[in-house]
Amino acid sequence: MIFVQQLVNGLIIGGVYALIAVGLTTIFGLMNVVNFAHGEFYMLGGMIASLLMQFADLNYFLSLVAAIALVMCIGYFVEKILLKRLRNKKTDILVAGALVTIGVSIFFQNVGLLVFGSVPRLITSPFSTEPFKLGAILLGRMNFFAALVTVGVILFSHFFIKKTTLGMAMRATFQDKDVAALVGVHIDRVFSFTFMLGAGLAATAGALLGPIYIIYPNVGESVILKAFVIVVLGGMGNFLGAIFAALILGVSESLGAAYISAEYRDLIGFVMVLLILLFRPSGLFGKINRI
Amino acid sequence: MKKNSSLILYGIVVLVLLALPLVVTNDYDIHILVMIGIFSLLAIGFNLIFGYLGQLSLGHTAYYAIGAYASALAALKWGFSFWLGFLFAGVVTGICGFLIGVIALRWRSHFFVIATICFWGIIHLIIFNWISLTNGPVGLGNIPPPSLLGMEFSSKIHFYYLLLAFVLAALWLTKRFISSPIGRSFRAIHENEPLAESVGISAFRFAMLAFILSTVLAGIAGSISAHYISYISPEIAEFSVMITILVMVVLGGKGTLIGPVIGAAIIVFLQEYLRFTKEFRLPIFGLVLILGIVFLPRGIVTLPDIIASYWKRAK
Numbered sequence: 015m016i017f018v019q020q021l022v023n024g025l026i027i028g029g030v031y032a033l034i035a036v037g038l039t040t041i042f043g044l045m046n047v048v049n050f051a052h053g054e055f056y057m058l059g060g061m062i063a064s065l066l067m068q069f070a071d072l073n074y075f076l077s078l079v080a081a082i083a084l085v086m087c088i089g090y091f092v093e094k095i096l097l098k099r100l101r102n103k104k105t106d107i108l109v110a111g112a113l114v115t116i117g118v119s120i121f122f123q124n125v126g127l128l129v130f131g132s133v134p135r136l137i138t139s140p141f142s143t144e145p146f147k148l149g150a151i152l153l154g155r156m157n158f159f160a161a162l163v164t165v166g167v168i169l170f171s172h173f174f175i176k177k178t179t180l181g182m183a184m185r186a187t188f189q190d191k192d193v194a195a196l197v198g199v200h201i202d203r204v205f206s207f208t209f210m211l212g213a214g215l216a217a218t219a220g221a222l223l224g225p226i227y228i229i230y231p232n233v234g235e236s237v238i239l240k241a242f243v244i245v246v247l248g249g250m251g252n253f254l255g256a257i258f259a260a261l262i263l264g265v266s267e268s269l270g271a272a273y274i275s276a277e278y279r280d281l282i283g284f285v286m287v288l289l290i291l292l293f294r295p296s297g298l299f300g301k302i303n304r305i
Numbered sequence: 306m307k308k309n310s311s312l313i314l315y316g317i318v319v320l321v322l323l324a325l326p327l328v329v330t331n332d333y334d335i336h337i338l339v340m341i342g343i344f345s346l347l348a349i350g351f352n353l354i355f356g357y358l359g360q361l362s363l364g365h366t367a368y369y370a371i372g373a374y375a376s377a378l379a380a381l382k383w384g385f386s387f388w389l390g391f392l393f394a395g396v397v398t399g400i401c402g403f404l405i406g407v408i409a410l411r412w413r414s415h416f417f418v419i420a421t422i423c424f425w426g427i428i429h430l431i432i433f434n435w436i437s438l439t440n441g442p443v444g445l446g447n448i449p450p451p452s453l454l455g456m457e458f459s460s461k462i463h464f465y466y467l468l469l470a471f472v473l474a475a476l477w478l479t480k481r482f483i484s485s486p487i488g489r490s491f492r493a494i495h496e497n498e499p500l501a502e503s504v505g506i507s508a509f510r511f512a513m514l515a516f517i518l519s520t521v522l523a524g525i526a527g528s529i530s531a532h533y534i535s536y537i538s539p540e541i542a543e544f545s546v547m548i549t550i551l552v553m554v555v556l557g558g559k560g561t562l563i564g565p566v567i568g569a570a571i572i573v574f575l576q577e578y579l580r581f582t583k584e585f586r587l588p589i590f591g592l593v594l595i596l597g598i599v600f601l602p603r604g605i606v607t608l609p610d611i612i613a614s615y616w617k618r619a620k
Binding site: 042048096099100108109110112113114116117118119120121123124125235239242243245246250277278280281283284285287288291292295 | 359361408409411412415416418419420422423424426427430433434544548551555587588590591592594595598599602
């Protein structure tokens with residue numbers, strides 16, 4: 015029973031990992047930028063939701079939506095003001111993008127520190143703490159809600175990319191940026207939107223996990239490491255790959271913590287990445303199924 | 306003629322640095338000079354990979370920490386002298402560098418970045434959680450200072466000269482390395498890897514050599530700093546230290562010989578004199594990093610050229 019319980023916990027956590035990693039992998043796939051500020055979007059999502067509840071007296075669900083919208087705006091400006099400038103120069107976008115987003119990440123961490131202080135916060139859960147009981151398995155109400163929203167948001171993004179015109183433009187840009195531009199795709203708009211989408215997904219994860227795990231200004235550092243692990247496992251730029259890899263990581267961490275060692279649970283992901291890079295660099299799922 | 310005059314210039318700089326403790330007698334100022342030395346070693350090593358090979362190795366503090374812990378543990382547990390522990394630290398970090406190089410150097414750009422970060426993550430976790438060895442977050446104290454021919458390194462000035470020797474040696478090694486036939490192939494790799502490979506230059510071998518040299522430099526910096534401060538904790542492996550090194554190299558000028566040292570000097574000074582801005586120190590670094598990348602992508606060492614070209618245009 016412990017096994018099934020850990021499996022369920024792992025899947026839920028994995029789902030939220032997926033929210034973070036899908037944005038990161040899409041930004042990488044389209045823009046060739048390894049976004050080091052991704053963890054900070056997660057942190058900002060949780061922090062802003064928490065602040066809105068405290069000072070604007072909004073309920074949890076409204077502040078969730080407002081936090082996501084605000085972080086998407088922040089993402090928009092980061093892309094417009096900084097990343098766009100790098101694209102137009104003849105620099106190595108990969109290194110320059112990494113450096114600039116590291117700068118952005120430090121900036122937001124410290125803004126977080128100034129505004130929220132270093133004391134970790136827990137958002138008050140809108141649900142009762144009484145868990146659902148499915149046989150012997152316990153499922154927290156907040157965890158269940160987080161899982162539902164995660165599935166909804168991921169399905170929404172998936173169909174958005176597959177079915178809408180903007181989504182088609184994204185896929186075209188992913189395949190070949192220059193040709194896409196040639197046939198009239200507005201590349202800058204696609205990039206802005208991609209970055210906003212990624213920021214929004216990370217913020218959703220932050221606001222959803224806020225009532226379950228604590229949030230503090232530096233939380234982004236551990237989040238981004240997890241997201242990197244998942245993106246490599248799933249294959250860089252692979253949307254579906256990232257989702258499966260996130261679930262695998264969630265489950266193996268949860269089982270590893272239960273059966274091997276709780277202190278070293280984060281080690282599992284790092285070792286997996288080094289092994290993947292050694293033996294299967296295109297990720298667990300190969301090059302198929304991209305975006 | 307030109308070579309002679311630059312030799313004279315180097316000589317003067319070295320003499321000034323040798324004589325510096327005669328002028329700077331304040332203990333605190335010498336401490337700053339020592340810290341500049343330690344960070345110069347780190348920055349020179351990091352620059353070998355980041356500047357000359359163009360790869361972002363974000364796990365550099367892992368080697369710094371490995372060097373510090375290896376040398377501290379050797380002194381505390383086995384009673385090694387500093388010099389033996391120092392060699393031990395160099396060898397251990399070199400081996401770690403080789404192992405991680407085998408995995409990371411097969412890749413370029415993003416895979417390289419992520420592989421080095423993951424290695425850093427592993428080391429960071431081990432330092433925190435292997436309490437029986439590393440004492441966890443509490444850290445290790447009472448690390449004995451080095452002694453030479455029966456004389457103990459009791460004063461900061463001794464460390465200053467020790468570091469001066471190592472920084473000069475590291476610069477000389479780097480210079481030799483990049484202007485040797487190996488180094489020239491190295492630069493060819495950075496400019497056009499497929500072409501370099503096609504004329505028989507093995508990118509992997511040279512990159513590996515540079516990577517090991519870079520990690521060993523970080524390891525000996527760690528060893529010296531452990532014995533200098535006589536206390537180490539997991540803080541030396543924090544990501545913020547990595548950012549500090551990164552900012553030093555970017556600000557000073559990546560891919561230049563002297564840039565990392567200039568960057569290290571500026572940042573250590575700023576760190577000390579911006580102490581009153583405590584919480585703002587890191588955001589200022591973040592800002593410096595962003596502005597540097599966007600406006601001065603080749604560092605402060607190119608500033609004279611840029612000013613000169615503006616001057617010419619203004620005329």
